[in-house]
Amino acid sequence: MSKHHQETAPFIERVIFNNRLIVLLAFVLLTLFFGYQATQVKPDASFEKMIPVNHPYVVNMLEHQDDMPNLGNRVRIAVAIEDGDIFSTEYMETLKRINDEVFFLPGVDRSGMRSLWTPNVRWTAVTEFGFDGGPVANFPSYHDEHQLEELRENVLRSGEIGRLVANNFKSTIIEVPLQESYPNPDNPSDLVRLDYGEFSRLLEEKIRSFQDENDNISIHITGFAKIVGDLIEGIIGVVMFFGVALLITFFLLLMFTRCLKSSFITLVCSVIAVIWQLGLLRTMGFGLDPYSILVPFLVFAIGISHGVQIINAMALESVNTDASLTAARRAFRSLYIPGIVALISDGVGFMTLLLIEIAVIRELGIAASVGVAVIILTNLILLPILMSYIGISKKAIARKRELSERPQKMWLTIAKFSHPSVAPISVVLAIIAFGFGIYHGQKVQIGDLDPGAPELRPDSRYNLDNDFIISNYSTSSDVLVVMVKTPNEGCSMFETMDAIDQLEWRMLNLDGVQSAVSLVTVAKQVIMGNNEGNLKWLGLSRNQDNLNTAISRAEGMFNQDCSLAPVMIFLNDHKADTLIRATAEVEAFAEEYNTEDLQFLLAAGNAGIEAATNEVIQTSQLKMLLTVYAVVIFMCLVTFRSVRAVICIIVPLALTSVLANALMAFMDIGVKVATLPVIALGVGIGVDYGIYIYSRLETYLRQGLPLQEAYYETLKTTGKAVTFTGFTLAIGVATWIFSDIKFQADMGILLTFMFLWNMFGALWLLPALARFLIRPDKLRK
Incomplete structure (x- = not known):
């Protein structure tokens, strides 16, 4: 360019184009570094990242999660037999082998596991000598009819039919509570985070493989960890879609520019933007969860959109000059301000996702913002520099000149x-x-509108497994848990148990509630059993000794010091209306019954977490929308005055x-x-x-x-x-x-x-x- 043009060019243009080789060398070195970092990026998902940890419901749940390990993050494995029923040697031996395999999987809270083969699943009966009971599976193996008949009796007396045992006696469930962090086997003082992708892979490799060994056995697995594992498995499909999008985009670019080299360079710069984004995320300590894995798509697409503007502007400038450097500088000069304003608007708009107190959404916002920031460098700076060396093909320039000289009917x-x-x-x-x-x-609703795992297709393996469990068991997979907090030894007091009984009654008469279970449910059965099974005694005694005896058989229904008792409310579904109705009823009840020594706290269980998530989304939706528009309006106002x-x-x-x-x-x-x-x-x-x-x-x-x-x-x-x-x-x-x-x-x-x-x-x-x-x-x- 002439000396005059050099002097009138913006300072940023002079810095970039007068030092092209230095800038290119910096880009090469940074691309190599971020490329290496990008290869180290791993799938990263955790239970707590997917939930609003600052919501009062979740705060309560996390505060008391050690007191109710079976009600948090868990997996349910249903082992079914096709021909026959569970009271067979074939089935019980297979179930035992599966139970042992699950027991040693990394991240399993072994003390909280429940199945027919775990000692914490017990039966209770009232006999002429008083109460009798013991583990449901009380033989090391089952090989004769006498043992199997005794197993049948124990199952019938256990109260687990419809919960751990299917109503048709053709399957049973292994409940597997998980630990978010667990001691490293090689160094017990070091904690290891649960790898959901690896855990899901082990479930498929070591547990579901049992159905491959025996055609008469089928395995059905549900739970948060399995959902996340299936989503991580779907990342392979995401990569495939990225490749398809790459090919389609290149073809369209070629059709648009009619210039092979400029199309290729635009594609390369957008891919470099993705590499930088992934490398920066790795450098900042982030991984890719099932939601933010989609961000590289967007970064690539945004890079292409701004790259096209640069290529288009350069083609127009090339009509009037033969120097590719001059055309590149003029294209940069005409677009760097609107381009930077647009990208800053994008990035700040994405940062509004930080207003939502759910880690997975916040990380998505950070990943998208980092990607947009990178595009400013790769597609508004690197692309013009590369094009200043390569230039637009003469054929493409001639076509652009021809189009500019004749009227274009569409425009x-x-x-x-x-x-x-x-x-x-x-x-x-x-x-x-x-x-x-x-x-x-x-008419738009907040929350999930489909049964099962809405993140997956209705005909996905997970949702088919979920349908199996719903169809064969009495208890729903959607559980709202109310935590009843008292002073030490207070959960067995009559006043506490009577209040829990009143809560259960109100919830059972609420539309959308299937059933409710608590220590009161068990206590009533025990009191009735202590009185020869007479239905007239199916109620709470005011005698404290009777209550203490009654709850002693309600294992898992209260914590060790009897200061917390969960009430499990099984819902018909997890739709927003159902959750709002159920939580509103509990909150109204708590307002009426809560005292200094007795508190009804929401909420645990998957339905409680979903209710909290829905509330956060509902309150954040408008705030986020107004903020993103305020940011965009401000940026446009500053630019165009x-x-x-x-x-x-x-x-x-x-x-x-x-x-x-x-x-x-x-x-x-x-x-x-x-x-x-x-x-x-x-x-x-x-x-x-x-x-x-x-x-x-x-x-x-x-x-x-x-x-x-x-x-x-x-x-x-x-x-x-x-x-x-x-x-x-x-x-x-x-x-x-x-x-x-x-x-x-x-x-x-x-x-x-x-x-x-x-x-x-x-x-x-x-x-x-x-x-x-x-x-x-x-x-x-």
Whole structure:
């Protein structure tokens, strides 16, 4: 460039392009370093990351988790026999082998395991001599009819039918409580975090393999650890989708640029952005959980969208100059401000996910923000530098020159959206769309709307296993646990047990509650048994000695010092309405009965955790949405110094958010941990379209062109890149729709819609709003 142009170029441009080799060397070294770090990234998931640990419900649960190890993070393994029943030598020997294998799996809380083969599963009977009892499995093995008949009697007297033993006697369950951290076998003083991926793999390799050995045996496994394990297993599919998206994007880039080398370089820079993002996450101490594994997709897609703008601008500049360095500098100069503003808006918008007190969402926000920050370097700096050496092919430049010299019918048609007669129609249609979206968006529900594990497909192996357990056992898999806290030895007091009895009665008469179990349930049975099984005695005694005797047989229903007694409430499902109704009833009861020495605390169990998660999401949703829009509005206001310009950019974005809510209502997609981040991601990425279009439109308006002509010129330059970007982003995430992981498919549907509609809104509604709001004469002053 001439000395004059060197002096008038922005300082940042001079620093970058006058030191190209040094900058390139720095990029090579950093890419090697972050590439090595990226290879060290491992799947990272934990129970506590998936739940809102600061919510009062979860605080209560974590505070008392040592007092109720069987009610927290656990796995249930149902061992079923196809022909015959559980009272057979074949079945009991197989169950024993499986029980022993599970016992030695890493992370298992062995003292809390329950199955027919564990000594803590006991039977109790009232005889003419008083109470009698013992372990259900009281023989080291079962080989003759007498032993099997005694086993049948013990099972019938155990009270475990419908809980550990199936109603049809064709399967039993092994309950396996897990430890989030456990002593390292090689160094007991060192704690090891439970590796959910490895634990799930061991369940498949060592436990489910029993059904391969014996066609008459089938294994069904449920629990949080298995869900996470299946999601981690699905990461292989995610990598495959990334490869498919890579190929599709390269093909589309080639169609757009008609230049092989610029398409390849754009792809390379976006892949480098992903490498840097993964390397930085590893350097910062983060891994990839089943939710943040999707972020590299977004980083790659965002990198492509900004890279396309650079390539498009450079092609336009190459029409007027033969020097690739000059074209690259001019392209950088015209786009670095809107590009940086758009990416900063993206990053700060993603950071609003930190407002949600769920670690997995916060880490997703951090990962996305780191990725966006990296794109500023790789696609706004590295890409122009590389293109300054490589340049655009002559064939692509000739085609761009040919297109710029003749009218383009498609852009002439779209430019009419800014016509004085068409703009009012567009605004009226937008108002109708807002009304439609707001009305139907009110029907969106918080939480999961499907039975089983909504993160997975209804026909997934996990959900089929869950259906098996629900169909064959009386107790639901959705358990709300109320913790009854008293002073030491207070849980057996009549006042405490009477209050628990009243709670059970109220909950059993509540719609959506299946059953309830507590130490009171057992105590009533024992008191009745002590009185010759007479049903008239099925109640609580006021005699403290009787109560103490009664609860002595309620093993696992209270802690060691009798200061905490859980009440397990089995729900029909975990839908938001059911959870709200159940927790509201418990809270009303607690307000009425709580005293200084007696407290009813919510909540443990998977339903309690889900209720807490739903509350956090419901309170955070609006706050996050307002914050992300406030950030985007502020960035646009600082950039364009015009409220009218901000309205033109933000209104199409807001229309997309409203219509996305309506889409969620129509498709029965609830607002949950998986879908809530989509709101911030859609807004953060979608604002890029409006910023690029308005930035170019304002440039032509300042030159004195009428609005419609200025918009036509904008479409010829930036409009094509925006359209390509919208379709490329949409196609990239649309591949997720075919994923085995349902929440990934849901995110794919929503992001595909938001990317396309944000693009369409920017092309259609922005110029219509500009017709009413923008005054070209003031821009020229």
